[in-house]
Amino acid sequence: MKIQKSSTSVPSVKAGKRATIKKALVTVTEKQCSRCKVIKLASEFYRKASDSTGLGSHCTECRKASERAFRATPEGKAKNYLKQKFWRENNPEKAKAIAQKASKKYYEKNKELVLQRNNDRRNREKLNLFRKLKTAQPNQELILKARLS
Numbered sequence: 001m002k003i004q005k006s007s008t009s010v011p012s013v014k015a016g017k018r019a020t021i022k023k024a025l026v027t028v029t030e031k032q033c034s035r036c037k038v039i040k041l042a043s044e045f046y047r048k049a050s051d052s053t054g055l056g057s058h059c060t061e062c063r064k065a066s067e068r069a070f071r072a073t074p075e076g077k078a079k080n081y082l083k084q085k086f087w088r089e090n091n092p093e094k095a096k097a098i099a100q101k102a103s104k105k106y107y108e109k110n111k112e113l114v115l116q117r118n119n120d121r122r123n124r125e126k127l128n129l130f131r132k133l134k135t136a137q138p139n140q141e142l143i144l145k146a147r148l149s
């Protein structure tokens with residue numbers, strides 16, 4: 001007998017699983033965080049479908065703290081980098097907007113430094129062009145002169 005794996009059977013299995021989880025849900029209004037041991041409101045926990053209460057065992061504050069600690073480790077840094085890279089590649093428009101905003105913010109904060117750097121770069125480029133002009137062939141000369149003006 002042949003067992004056919006069809007793509008349509010996958011979502012139905014998933015839906016069935018989800019349905020059983022929903023049935024097991026216990027509605028709780030508050031819960032004790034297993035890390036800081038403080039009893040907090042259900043709204044202060046992230047949702048976790050596989051848990052019988054539908055909530056995670058750590059409160060949002062503890063979760064955030066442990067995530068922050070993980071991101072500080074080399075492994076966490078690498079994972080976070082890949083995650084952000086993946087997001088940027090899937091949201092190029094948003095990523096561009098965020099980068100532009102950050103760049104503008106940096107400029108506002110370090111205006112003089114940025115202007116000085118730009119000026120230095122321009123002077124360096126000009127200097128390089130002058131150097132090239134000294135040894136330039138006649139046909140190159142015109143191009144270089146145009147770039148200098």
Ligand SMILES: [Zn+2]
Binds near residue numbers: 035061
């Ligand atoms: Zn906690």
